[in-house]
Amino acid sequence: MKLWLPQATTTAPEVDYLIASLVLISCLVLALVFGLMLLYMVKYRAGSPADRGGASEKTWRLETAWTSATLLVFFGLFIWGADLYVRLFRAPPDAMTIYVVGKQGMWKVQHPGGQREINALHLPAGRPVRLVMTSADVIHDFAIPAFRIKHDVLPGRYEMLWFAANEPGTYHLFCTQLCGTGHARMVGQIAVMPPADFQRWLQQNAAGETLATAGKTLFIRHGCSGCHGIGGVGGKQSASIVNAPPLTGLYGSPVPLANGTVATADDRYLRDSILMPEKSRVAGYPPVMPSFAGQIGEEDLIRIVAYIKSLAAEQPQ
């Protein structure tokens, strides 16, 4: 039986070092404080012959030295932890995106190529992967202990998580947020594969259409193309079409909003724009877009977002 969890990502050893140092330093401080306490309890117990006279003058030197030493050590730990945290939660730009929807009792995964899995996630080794996660019902938590990562998955918004798994193998996936009677069944397997095997897996599980092409169908069916134009070219060109911003070249770019702020057109912004159009209305456009909240499920939203994302490569008109 293995007592130690495998360290299956590039960042896992760093997380382990930080936790081990924190435990070690805390134990040292505890041992010092309790050691002195015990020592003096025994030495000065009632009736012991220890010398109780000649109390030395109080000096500030010891107080200052002890306080600054502990402050330095714990402030150092804070900087170490903060630096690691920032790196753990900022995905590198070349990360591949995989979408995850939590539902009571299951994790539903969608790959950009349209491949879908339930309570399983296949990944290539040695490649940063970014998960865009949301929930269709209550709060869940996506946790892979061997990767040393976990993150809450909330209904109504996109949460991100990234990692680079470097050890091929199979690892446990858990939901670590009590989410109802299906909670115990929300477990799954993460299969980290050598890149060539992963490519083969993608081909073997090829879906009829990619996320983006499925999204294009929905884009037309829900009437988005009525204003934003077929292909998302925008609705400015004709008097009969309502004025709507173009979606080509949008993903990843800064968007000046009507409320005076500037947003970045990431997955979260695109989703929010579909459900809460007024919140993210683009500067210079009339408030005419209806909200699609309650009309499009999370999985279809992912497909529409993937379609709009795929328009990033097209030139804005």
Ligand code: CUA
């Ligand atoms: Cu989902 Cu617990």
